[in-house]
Amino acid sequence: MLHKLTNDIINGKRLNATDDLSFLLTEELEDLCDAANKIRIKLCGSHIDLCTIINGRSGKCSENCKFCAQSGYHHTAVSSYSFLDEATIVADCHANADDGVHRYSIVTAGRTLTGKPFEAALKAYARMHKECAIDLCASHGLLDENSFKALKSCGVKMYHANIETSRRFFPNICTTHTFDDKIKCIKMAQGAGLHVCSGGIIGMGETWADRIDMALTLAALHINSIPINVLIPIQGTVLENLDQLSEDEILRTIAIFRFLNPSADIRLAAGRTLMIDSGKRAFLSGANATITGNMLTTTGCNTAQDKAMLTSMGLDIQRRR
Numbered sequence: 001m002l003h004k005l006t007n008d009i010i011n012g013k014r015l016n017a018t019d020d021l022s023f024l025l026t027e028e029l030e031d032l033c034d035a036a037n038k039i040r041i042k043l044c045g046s047h048i049d050l051c052t053i054i055n056g057r058s059g060k061c062s063e064n065c066k067f068c069a070q071s072g073y074h075h076t077a078v079s080s081y082s083f084l085d086e087a088t089i090v091a092d093c094h095a096n097a098d099d100g101v102h103r104y105s106i107v108t109a110g111r112t113l114t115g116k117p118f119e120a121a122l123k124a125y126a127r128m129h130k131e132c133a134i135d136l137c138a139s140h141g142l143l144d145e146n147s148f149k150a151l152k153s154c155g156v157k158m159y160h161a162n163i164e165t166s167r168r169f170f171p172n173i174c175t176t177h178t179f180d181d182k183i184k185c186i187k188m189a190q191g192a193g194l195h196v197c198s199g200g201i202i203g204m205g206e207t208w209a210d211r212i213d214m215a216l217t218l219a220a221l222h223i224n225s226i227p228i229n230v231l232i233p234i235q236g237t238v239l240e241n242l243d244q245l246s247e248d249e250i251l252r253t254i255a256i257f258r259f260l261n262p263s264a265d266i267r268l269a270a271g272r273t274l275m276i277d278s279g280k281r282a283f284l285s286g287a288n289a290t291i292t293g294n295m296l297t298t299t300g301c302n303t304a305q306d307k308a309m310l311t312s313m314g315l316d317i318q319r320r321r
Contacts, residue, residue: 002027006035008041009262024256026210029248034288036255046290047316049225050306051103051267052096056118057083061109063176065164066069066238067201067231070109076236083108089124090131096293097134099303102319104128105137105160111177113140118147121155123202129155130142133319136198142177142185142321148192149302158280159189159198163217173204186221195224199267200286201244202253211253213283225289226257226264230271233280247275251285258286265289280309 002023005013015021016087024032061070067236069078094105107122113121118140124127125136138151139160146160163182164265179280198221200214217224230250233240251273268288272279279287292306310317 001298002031002168005263006038008174009039009259014262016219017213017259021212022312023084024212024259025252029252029255033172033251034283035182036258037284039258039262040266040286040288044265045316046314047288047318048283048310049103049265049267049289049301050101050292051105051289052088052101052303053105053139053291054084054092055109056106056121057081057108057110057113059109060308062111063174065174065176067173067204067234069234069237071237074237083113083120086120086127087123091126091297093128093132093134096303097132099293100307100317100319101134101292101303103135103158104132105139105158107139107160110141112142116149122150125151125154125156142181143152145188145190146294148194152193154196158195158197158229160301161189162198162200162227162229163214164200165204165206167217168211168213169204169206169210177305183221188225190222196221197227197267198223198226199225199227199229199269201229201231201270202250203242203271204239205242208319212256212260215257218264219261223261224264225267226261227267227269227291228257228287229256229269230274232274233269244274246283247270250275250279251281267291278306278309280313283310283313283315311315 059070059078060072064073065071069076089157095102128136137158137160138156164173167179186198189196202211230245233242264286268279268282268287269291292303306315
């Protein structure tokens with residue numbers, strides 16, 4: 001059954017909530033991952049999409065997301081600072097472009113980025129678009145329609161807005177904004193002509209059904225890039241005492257997302273350090289993209305090491321023209 005379904009998906013079939021999805025949890029892990037990898041090869045090829053981010057504004061966030069080190073509701077060791085200066089951002093973008101990274105994004109803490117900080121971001125994007133051979137992405141919270149249009153006019157191609165988890169589980173993670181706020185944001189970004197990068201975090205106490213529902217929601221939204229973060233519990237947050245996920249559980253999740261989003265970029269994000277060899281097996285289980293570089297919110301992966309690993313696997317990391 002798995003072999004036939006895999007070929008059906010390659011030939012255009014798309015699974016939804018009305019299908020029997022129990023196989024995603026009952027198939028042997030190795031078989032499911034091998035099938036997901038086959039889908040990845042046939043529909044996405046051997047190219048691995050690399051992106052890096054810079055933490056453009058850190059800490060004192062008004063939102064109460066239970067996982068986040070930057071929330072003002074928590075007491076963590078994260079640094080707090082206002083929006084970075086343009087020269088720092090542009091220099092970092094140049095360095096990543098020179099390293100062969102494909103995408104670059106400024107990420108800012110807070111419900112949204114407005115006023116002078118947003119104007120500063122637009123100036124930085126316009127300059128990076130002019131100077132750097134790299135695709136630009138942005139992550140600035142719950143923006144409005146005009147802000148999305150302004151980003152696009154400055155050369156931004158993709159907007160990042162995680163839905164974090166399923167609709168059912170979302171209120172257990174955040175109450176200062178809603179799941180519908182996230183969906184509205186995504187649809188406005190798409191309406192402004194931007195591609196959208198949206199995924200979530202696993203290991204926050206959600207069920208397998210929640211993970212499947214999140215994957216189905218993203219498929220219905222036609223999301224191009226799906227980052228899968230694995231929670232690394234941070235001291236000072238509400239989720240600091242949760243157990244970390246096993247690598248097998250992470251790999252099954254990646255395979256599930258490939259089955260339910262066959263042609264999307266399934267992007268490894270935070271939590272790669274929980275897997276052997278920075279998630280090498282994940283790239284043989286359906287993943288075809290990753291966040292790289294030396295900066296995530298709390299941990300990062302070295303670009304040179306990632307490029308060496310991916311190249312040794314016979315995967316393509318050249319910039320697409």
